[in-house]
Amino acid sequence: MTAAAISISDRSCLSVLIPFYRDDPAPLVRALDAQVRETNASVEIVLCDDGSADPGLTRALEALQSEIATPLILVTKPVNEGRAAARNALARAANGSWVLFLDADMTLPAGFVANWLTEIGAGDFHAAFGGFEAEPPESREGRVHAAIAAASDIGAASDRGRRGATAFCTSNLLVRADVMPDVPFDEAFKGWGWEDVDWAVRAAQAGRLKHVDNPAGHRGWQSVEQLLARYRDAAANYALLLRKHPELAALPGAKAARTLRAVPGQGALRSVWQGLARNEGLPLRLRALALKLWRASWAAEVIGP
Incomplete structure (x- = not known):
């Protein structure tokens, strides 16, 4: 691992941490820089390239260091190590007394950075999730993912608060x-999935977590084919989550997986759900339901009774 950094003379108040893999975080970096300059606060931005192996992208981001006013650190990994490892690397590279995890494809509403600085000033918590808002998908391929997110992942702090730590995501997560x-x-x-819930459940045991209303825009919608692969591959992570936190077996997803375990012919049923999810002539709600059943069926293969 290598790191290139502009010298930082004093400890920053906030380090904004952005992992990426074959995505260009430059638009988000520029948006952050513009908002940081409005606040005149001590903020740095730390990027982690998780094995993109794209010299052109690396050169462009190194050039960005001299273009913006906000201190910028670029951590480059030679191989892809996954979401958990990338975020740990970012935290180790950070100089701030607070860290804010964002996804590389997010967008920022006006006042986003200032709102987080206000929360930091209150200082009555150890971690906070600001939520996110769904931006319209840029292509038809992302419509189903956007519909799933709108139904289950997006909500006001009051709604997320009722779900507690299990409603935390690493996209727009502020941590001391x-x-x-x-x-x-x-x-x-x-790979992908559930490392954020595991982190939040453990963090809630060590300190105070809260939900706030300071959403960032989310637009990294996956295609149905990408979701089919991710949901299948994430089953092992879900099993790990339930082994570490047996109390989460009461969640709806775990209950659905246990119910499906008792239904014979899961392979044939998955073929049906896969076909429904791929069928662009069906309503989005039905395609989203088929994907959720697909995910629960794979989870049923690996979780205990």
Whole structure:
């Protein structure tokens, strides 16, 4: 791992941490820089390239360091190590007393950085999730994912608060920096899925978590084919989550998976659900339901009774 950094003379108040893999975070970096300059606060931006192996992108981001006013650190990994490892690397590279995790494809509403700085000033918590808002998909391929997110992942702080730590995501997550060494992301979670819930449940045992209304825009919608693959591959992570936190077996997703375990012919049923999810002539709600059943069926293969 290598790191290139502009010298930082004093400890920053906030480090904004952005992992990416073959995405260009430059638009988000520029948006952050513009908002930071409006606040005149001590903020740095830390990027982690999780093995993109794209020299052109690396050169462009290194050039961005001299273009913006906000200190920018670029951590480059030679191979892709996954979401948990990338976020741990970002936390280690950060200089701020608070860290804010964002996804590389997010957008920022006016006042986003200032709102988080106000929350930091209150200082009555250890971690906070600001939520996100669904931006319209840029192509038809992302419509189903956007519909799933709108139905289950997007909500006001009051709604998310009723779900507690299980409603936390790492996209738009503010954490006091001294929490991270004690509660790092578990790198046993490989690939995509559930490492954020595991982190939040453990963090809630160590400190105070809260939900706030300071959403960022989310637009990284996956195609149905990508979701089919991700949901299948994430089953092992879901099983790990339930082994670590048996109390989460009461959640609706775990209950659905246990119910499906008793239904014979899961392979044939998955073929049906896969076909329904791919059928662009069906209503989005039905396609989204088919994907959820597909996900629960794969989870049923690996979780206990």
